[in-house]
Amino acid sequence: MQLSSRAKQVSESITLKLNQQAVKMAESGKQVFNLTAGQLPFKPPAHFIEKIHGELNFIKSYQYAPVPGFRELRDKFMEYTESNRGIALDRSKFDCVISNGAKHTVYNTLGTLIDPGDEVILLAPYWVSYPEMIRFWGGEPIAVGSTVHSAFTPEIAEIKKAISFNTRAIIINSPNNPTGTHYSKEWMGEFAALMMEHPDITIISDEIYYELTYFDPPPVYFYQLEPALLERTIIVDGISKCLASTGLRIGYCIGPKSFTSSFGKIQAQTTSGANSLIQRSLKDFSYDELRVYLTPIREHLRNNAAALREALRENNCSSAWYQTTSAFYFLIDFSATPIVARMREAMKTQTEVIPPDHDFSAEICENLLEKKGLAMVPSSAFGVPNAARMSLVLEEGPFKEAIARLMDFINDK
Numbered sequence: 001m002q003l004s005s006r007a008k009q010v011s012e013s014i015t016l017k018l019n020q021q022a023v024k025m026a027e028s029g030k031q032v033f034n035l036t037a038g039q040l041p042f043k044p045p046a047h048f049i050e051k052i053h054g055e056l057n058f059i060k061s062y063q064y065a066p067v068p069g070f071r072e073l074r075d076k077f078m079e080y081t082e083s084n085r086g087i088a089l090d091r092s093k094f095d096c097v098i099s100n101g102a103k104h105t106v107y108n109t110l111g112t113l114i115d116p117g118d119e120v121i122l123l124a125p126y127w128v129s130y131p132e133m134i135r136f137w138g139g140e141p142i143a144v145g146s147t148v149h150s151a152f153t154p155e156i157a158e159i160k161k162a163i164s165f166n167t168r169a170i171i172i173n174s175p176n177n178p179t180g181t182h183y184s185k186e187w188m189g190e191f192a193a194l195m196m197e198h199p200d201i202t203i204i205s206d207e208i209y210y211e212l213t214y215f216d217p218p219p220v221y222f223y224q225l226e227p228a229l230l231e232r233t234i235i236v237d238g239i240s241k242c243l244a245s246t247g248l249r250i251g252y253c254i255g256p257k258s259f260t261s262s263f264g265k266i267q268a269q270t271t272s273g274a275n276s277l278i279q280r281s282l283k284d285f286s287y288d289e290l291r292v293y294l295t296p297i298r299e300h301l302r303n304n305a306a307a308l309r310e311a312l313r314e315n316n317c318s319s320a321w322y323q324t325t326s327a328f329y330f331l332i333d334f335s336a337t338p339i340v341a342r343m344r345e346a347m348k349t350q351t352e353v354i355p356p357d358h359d360f361s362a363e364i365c366e367n368l369l370e371k372k373g374l375a376m377v378p379s380s381a382f383g384v385p386n387a388a389r390m391s392l393v394l395e396e397g398p399f400k401e402a403i404a405r406l407m408d409f410i411n412d413k
């Protein structure tokens with residue numbers, strides 16, 4: 001069958017491929033520690049589950065929802081955003097649209113904003129799906145890099161250099177997947193000042209991990225420091241991460257009305273409104289519940305992050321460490337461990353020249369899985385070389401065992 005060039009250019013998900021390999025190994029009886037998880041391994045808050053039960057008997061829970069979502073829930077998301085972020089959203093200027101998960105929200109947002117040839121700036125390490133979605137709509141992703149030395153915070157001067165006549169939008173993801181950190185208030189202030197110099201750029205602020213912070217200070221955003229920027233900001237959020245509900249597929253955006261009404265038209269002609277049952281269950285859900293629900297989760301993430309820090313310190317790899325503060329990942333930079341030098345040396349005997357920018361992240365992750373039963377996501381997916389994303393959500397015991405295996409691998413044991 002003839003497939004479209006658009007379909008052919010979409011990359012296979014590396015995470016999925018490694019996951020399949022990990023499942024195969026586990027099925028053949030090998031012990032596998034899956035550190036690829038992008039979700040919390042817990043049930044959602046009991047109060048939310050009760051609300052779902054309560055909505056099961058209503059016929060409306062099974063019928064089409066309005067395309068942009070139930071008005072009551074859109075208002076609730078706007079009120080929640082106002083009170084949490086400390087901003088005011090004038091209802092004559094801003095609106096909210098609910099979609100089938102934040103991924104769908106980002107996808108429709110890009111479809112609403114970019115024309116073929118438009119450039120969208122990404123801050124690497126970035127979420128794996130951004131470049132694919134930008135290309136799908138005919139745009140060009142322009143990545144600005146960063147390293148572990150700055151805890152993966154890109155320099156504002158580098159972002160400035162990446163801006164061109166064709167820059168249509170920039171995506172900010174704080175707290176960040178895959179680094180597990182959020183950008184500082186100072187950084188956001190400088191970023192806001194830069195954006196004020198470029199009035200034609202729209203800012204997409206992916207805040208899906210907003211509630212999942214375990215180290216103060218909490219995230220601050222550029223539009224809190226320069227409220228005028230709200231007029232060209234699209235805030236993306238959802239319930240996947242904070243309510244441990246990745247399978248329920250509810251995400252939303254808040255933005256200027258000119259944007260949300262066009263976004264709604266794309267949604268109307270493609271997927272229609274999101275899941276009615278879950279939208280109805282959320283409308284009376286109390287966000288106050290979240291504090292209680294997330295307290296032990298935050299503590300768990302903090303403890304696992306501390307265990308990792310200790311292991312890296314004890315194994316003389318402190319330069320690979322940075323303080324994670326949010327989301328539930330750590331990006332381990334193998335160039336700050338002996339592994340990359342070792343692989344480079346091993347390769348030298350086979351081939352004459354190894355380019356200095358050769359990325360070993362895929363080989364390292366394959367080796368980690370085969371030799372140590374550790375599944376991690378290679379950083380090539382996130383736009384940085386020689387690193388891997390590990391999830392911090394595993395239970396304490398298995399997590400410590402996984403770390404011990406990782407240290408053995410680093411030490412060539």
Ligand code: PLP
Nearest residue numbers: 101102103127177208238240251
């Ligand atoms: N944005 C980022 C940065 C993510 O990591 C994810 C999921 O992993 C999403 C958006 C999508 O979330 P959802 O499950 O709501 O589609």
